[in-house]
Amino acid sequence: MAYGVGGKTKIDGVSEKADTFGDDGLKRFDAGLGLGVAFEFGKIVVGVETGTSFTKVASGASAYNLSALATIGYKF
Template sequence: MKKGLIFVLFALVSIVSYSQISWNAKVGMNMSNFTGDSETDMRIGFNVGIGMEYQFTGMWSIQPSLMFTQKGAKMDELKANPMYLEIPVMAAARFEIADNQNIVVKAGPYFGFGIAGKYKAGGEKIDFFKDTKDEDGDILMEGAKKFDAGLGVGVAYEINKFFIDLTGEFGLAKIYDGDGAPKNMNFSIGVGYKF
């Protein structure tokens, strides 16, 4: 028992003594779509945000971020462009391939909250997250749910303080209720700088 306790304490002290915190800023392009029964096409958007990395060892770290991201899809003339504040929390493994060059593989959950967005068809715009009502107050079209969550996976290539990042996000929360209800799916490519 004492040996096990001493080993655990030694492991914790070595992890805490190594741990390092760094910050980064990133910007990128999204290629998003809705899953489900509806027939939609990919839509191009953007993302921008800041992130933190807490390194436990030279290889293992956790990478939470705060991102402003534009998702959505196209359906013939109709374009949906919801915008979310997102918090992805990725567990990452770093592999050194040369001096000051690393490949980082990461995976983890993300949580999002819809803050704005519209459906656009021709010159008409309808709020994405709010119910559309007629003159009598009856709901014509239900607004989308604001909460989004899912799983993310990605890979990054680091050169000194710069990095290129490829990430995929697969939504688990329904945008609307009902059978075959759509979920968000997003792939992004971005660049960033660690400081």
């Protein structure tokens, strides 16, 4: 789950910034599902992860959040 706390959106060619989560902006609450896997090779860790949301990001749009993540780490 995620909740948007605040933010400003700047549009190219427009001098004013708009509230990202205003009445005409994005929805603050998002819930979704993530899935990931990681492998350890001695002290090296390698992993990949993906996530998708169940809620639309804006009213009147069929857009959803989607994320992908790759990690490489070293265990001390």
